[in-house]
């Protein structure tokens with residue numbers, strides 16, 4: 115078995131397809147990502163590149179018409195790709211918790227929020243007394259910045275969007291997960307509330323020392339929140355590095371284009387866009403899926419997908435521009 119690249123999570127060669135009336139959507143085409151305990155990883159890329167599918171696949175939550183075709187998802191000593199539903203249910207919402215874009219649709223509409231947090235606490239330790247659990251529910255509510263007396267007995271429809279996301283964070287964190295996955299947790303909220311929620315997440319993840327994956331298409335948010343960044347394009351990992359390195363020296367032509375397209379205060383040069391569009395994943399381009407949009411496209415880019423190689427310590431890129439002889443199986 116390969117050595118784990120991150121001591122908490124190592125996802126390798128993850129492939130997911132969706133069977134649709136238009137044909138087979140090849141959504142994930144061999145995703146690679148890894149993470150150490152306590153680290154914060156950002157997954158970035160344009161809309162449709164497979165960020166959400168990756169997070170769902172990691173929790174084995176891909177449903178029909180989708181299917182995981184291959185891959186290993188090694189998490190905390192087990193390969194989740196090989197576990198049965200019972201074993202997975204013990205991990206989901208306990209060791210690995212997730213918060214979504216639309217907090218209200220993830221909450222149970224007919225249960226008081228206090229009870230929903232209590233359920234999550236019980237999931238992590240069902241030996242706790244009811245009194246103790248409710249003390250912890252109050253603590254969690256205060257921790258996420260809500261007045262526990264006012265909120266504990268509310269139903270989801272009585273919450274604002276920002277409050278609902280705070281409750282989701284309380285539910286996710288109250289099981290004391292080893293990994294928190296946040297999929298665009300603020301995109302459905304007003305700008306001022308977005309900042310508050312991101313600051314809250316940042317503060318809590320730091321305080322509680324959880325590992326976190328933040329899925330976002332906002333580079334500014336990724337730069338602010340994450341220690342490391344994984345860049346995805348059309349179902350593949352194309353680059354991975356520490357945040358500072360990748361912003362200072364992006365190697366992959368897609369990452370370079372993505373960063374040039376970020377509005378920056380005080381910037382004087384014109385904002386660039388990446389020419390072309392994200393490919394239709396029913397008939398993706400051969401070879402490197404970015405080749406039709408790439409200014410450096412070579413013949414071999416059209417034939418086979420380049421392996422993800424480490425070109426500097428901790429900096430991995432999947433691009434033939436940097437591939438040297440003997441690198442072919444380096445990832």
Ligand SMILES: Nc1ncnc2c1ncn2[C@@H]1O[C@H](COP(=O)(O)OP(=O)(O)OP(=O)(O)O)[C@@H](O)[C@H]1O
Nearest residue numbers: 132139141160161162163164165166167168331395
């Ligand atoms: N349930 C589904 N049925 C069919 N295709 C799907 C389904 N879910 C995702 N896909 C396809 O998988 C691909 C990856 O989608 P995904 O939602 O992961 O992208 P994303 O990077 O998270 O985009 P966004 O930033 O817009 O959320 C897309 O081509 C999408 O159309």
